[in-house]
Amino acid sequence: MKPLHPYRIFTHFYYKCRGLNASTTFHSHPQYEIYYFHSGSCQFIIGDRVIELQPGDLIIMNGMSRHCPKVDEPAEYVRTMFSFEPSLIQLFSRELQSFDVLRPFELLSNHHIRLSGQAKAECEELLERINRHYFKNETIRYHRLLMAFGDLLLFIYEQCRDAMEDNRRSSSERERYVKKMIDYIERRYAEEVQLEDIAAELHMSRFHVMKLFREVTGMTVFDYLYKRRINQAKLLFFYKDEQTVTDVCYQVGFKHLPHFSRLFKKHVGLSPDQYRKKIRESGVEPTA
The missing domain is CATH 1.10.10 (Arc Repressor Mutant, subunit A)
Incomplete structure (x- = not known):
């Protein structure tokens, strides 16, 4: 049975994942991505750039550049990776939103950080905290997860400060x-x-x-647009449960309720009514 956990703020999340999977082939996506290399022998390819990874290497990506790892020994390849929609910033406090914690992803696009010593230990502790709270069916763990992820974004911001000041964009x-x-x-x-x-x-x-x-x-422009609207609808159902399905439909940009309901079920696996009902009953994001 797939474990329940609070609102799924990451599109994908793997902690200390070992070996190869689908993400080890060339791919791109519109979500931002954070990648941390724990151990093994690996070259990471982003666009036309090849990075010889060392344990403690952290990479932030805008996701749009085609990227993949080239692994010598799959059994020894260990990494943590998660991708997320930029819109998740709405889940944070106003103070954190105003600080613009996603600025490194916006300005630097794809950026490699080599961590060592105290910075490496701090990053690994933050990743462990995120993993500890991620698959928990408790509201308090959900808020601790958000705090840990916000702390990681602040850590990344701090590590990227000099590069952002130089603003040396590497995107095509x-x-x-x-x-x-x-x-x-x-x-x-x-x-x-x-x-x-x-x-x-x-x-x-x-x-x-x-x-x-x-x-x-x-993906097409409209595939991306509809996915963005559905993601916003999930946020509204989670935080404003007094709103009806029709209210949310129009608020996120759909003109016709049947179209919204059909796309919502396609992306989420539940109808808007089913999703809203389960959130009201449990206080956490339902899984299909």
């Missing part, structure tokens, strides 16, 4: 354009979004927008 022109598209969607996902409007903002053709977004992210 294609990735910068797609980042602008995602920024546009983030600002207007609750409104009517048209490809023509995105194309006009970026001064490119509608066809070029569709092609570029799919090539870099592996």
